[in-house]
Amino acid sequence: MNQSNHFNEQHLESSDFITDIVIGMSDGLTVPFALAAGLSGAVASTTIVTTAGIAEIVAGSIAMGLGGYLAGKTEQEHYDSELKREFEEVETVPDKEKEEVREIFAHYGLDSDAQKIIVEALAKDKKKWVDFMMKFELGLEKPDVNRARNSALTIGIAYIVGGIIPLSPYFLVDHASDGLKYSALITILTLFIFGYFKSKLTGQNPVLGALKVTAIGAVAAGAAFFVAKIIGA
Amino acid sequence: MNQSNHFNEQHLESSDFITDIVIGMSDGLTVPFALAAGLSGAVASTTIVTTAGIAEIVAGSIAMGLGGYLAGKTEQEHYDSELKREFEEVETVPDKEKEEVREIFAHYGLDSDAQKIIVEALAKDKKKWVDFMMKFELGLEKPDVNRARNSALTIGIAYIVGGIIPLSPYFLVDHASDGLKYSALITILTLFIFGYFKSKLTGQNPVLGALKVTAIGAVAAGAAFFVAKIIGA
Numbered sequence: 340m341n342q343s344n345h346f347n348e349q350h351l352e353s354s355d356f357i358t359d360i361v362i363g364m365s366d367g368l369t370v371p372f373a374l375a376a377g378l379s380g381a382v383a384s385t386t387i388v389t390t391a392g393i394a395e396i397v398a399g400s401i402a403m404g405l406g407g408y409l410a411g412k413t414e415q416e417h418y419d420s421e422l423k424r425e426f427e428e429v430e431t432v433p434d435k436e437k438e439e440v441r442e443i444f445a446h447y448g449l450d451s452d453a454q455k456i457i458v459e460a461l462a463k464d465k466k467k468w469v470d471f472m473m474k475f476e477l478g479l480e481k482p483d484v485n486r487a488r489n490s491a492l493t494i495g496i497a498y499i500v501g502g503i504i505p506l507s508p509y510f511l512v513d514h515a516s517d518g519l520k521y522s523a524l525i526t527i528l529t530l531f532i533f534g535y536f537k538s539k540l541t542g543q544n545p546v547l548g549a550l551k552v553t554a555i556g557a558v559a560a561g562a563a564f565f566v567a568k569i570i571g572a
Numbered sequence: 573m574n575q576s577n578h579f580n581e582q583h584l585e586s587s588d589f590i591t592d593i594v595i596g597m598s599d600g601l602t603v604p605f606a607l608a609a610g611l612s613g614a615v616a617s618t619t620i621v622t623t624a625g626i627a628e629i630v631a632g633s634i635a636m637g638l639g640g641y642l643a644g645k646t647e648q649e650h651y652d653s654e655l656k657r658e659f660e661e662v663e664t665v666p667d668k669e670k671e672e673v674r675e676i677f678a679h680y681g682l683d684s685d686a687q688k689i690i691v692e693a694l695a696k697d698k699k700k701w702v703d704f705m706m707k708f709e710l711g712l713e714k715p716d717v718n719r720a721r722n723s724a725l726t727i728g729i730a731y732i733v734g735g736i737i738p739l740s741p742y743f744l745v746d747h748a749s750d751g752l753k754y755s756a757l758i759t760i761l762t763l764f765i766f767g768y769f770k771s772k773l774t775g776q777n778p779v780l781g782a783l784k785v786t787a788i789g790a791v792a793a794g795a796a797f798f799v800a801k802i803i804g805a
Contacts, residue, residue: 366635366639369631369635369639370603370628370631370632370635372631373627373630373631373634373635374607374624374627374628374631376627377623377624377626377627377628377630377631378623378624378627381623381627382620382623387615387620387624389803390610390611390614390615390800390803391607391610391611391620391624391800393610393799393800393803394606394607394609394610394611394614394796394797394799394800395603395607395610395628395796397606397610397792397795397796397799397800398602398603398605398606398607398610398793398795398796399603401606401788401791401792401795401796402599402603402606402788402789402792405788405791405792406599406602406788409784413774413776413781413784416776417774417775417776420775444690447693447694447697447700447701447703447704448693448694448696448697448700449690449693449694450693452689453689453690453693456685456686456689457677457682457686457689457690460681460682460683460686461680461681461682463681464681467681468680470680471680474708475708478713480711541646541650542650542653543646543649543650548646551642555634555635555638555639555642556635558634558638559630559631559634559635559638560631562630562631562634563627563628563630563631563634564627566626566627566630567623567624567626567627567630570622570623570626571619571623
């Protein structure tokens, strides 16, 4: 990991894993909860609700996990190709690259003497110069490939675990409408708890954050319920 | 990943709207497609498939749209609170902040004379100094609030439009298994086309990118189909 990654991530480094769990779990809680609620407004059979819910969990976790993994690999390829291009540019058009460095610092009010000193100091070491251009001109951080893979896997699994929570009551009752009552109760409670910890992790007001996360779940479930009731009737 | 995503979006500014459409649409295509496919493996009734599909589209678009909007507002609040703190720090502990600037440039091989020139030049204008710290120490860009709202709305609507595509055949046939055949045909074709344009927008190999996007949809739908078939039986 280079220093620039260190700058950005140092305040979350220890909790990346927990953050991924919370992201996957709150998404997993929201959509399967709302889907199950929606179906409960249209059908009485809990078997249909649980089958649809499990199909959604499988689909959602794969789309989220595999999608995230491939996006991470694409980001890596993008970084590598930009890195190659920057190396070529400092070789072939160093004056243009020097001008770009000057422009960055002119933006922050440095005079041309100061700009010149920075440019000449950077130009001494091409590797560091390219590192500088990647971060300060293109705003690209070196992606951590293992992190992308682990993150995708964690989010995918957390989505499954999260999705099982709103679905579980439907396995235990006979009528979908009863399932919905218990599902709403435990899911709203769980969403609130997750919203609380998610907001704490990102340094936001935990209660306000918890209310937001819970509101998204409630609005999504309510809307799905009424739309499905109208269509299914 | 968010950080670099944010940066990446900058040099795509003219196509933000199109990018949002493609993001929402390819997600909308994938999950409702897989859910409908999964249910088709377990039930014969197209009404159940379409009801569940519509409930999912409602739930997914709200979770994605509203979730994205609130995440954008949270990002704004986070930026504002960090900005306030940086302003306080350059007022109260300027030497510590100067040391942080020196460390950034020491990392790129600049000697202490060059570091000193940059530090003193930056320190002349507190607003620009804080801007510099926000971007290069914390890696934070000023979020565009309107962009977050518009983006959330575009992605939410694109999710709905995308979700209707895999679902539409089920409205036109009597048996879910027939619906699945046509749904798979048009969805895989549409995923390929979207994957192609999505990859072009991000500067990746379009055919390879199209195959990846299509593969995620196919794997998600296949997995949902077999899991639902086992459970529903």
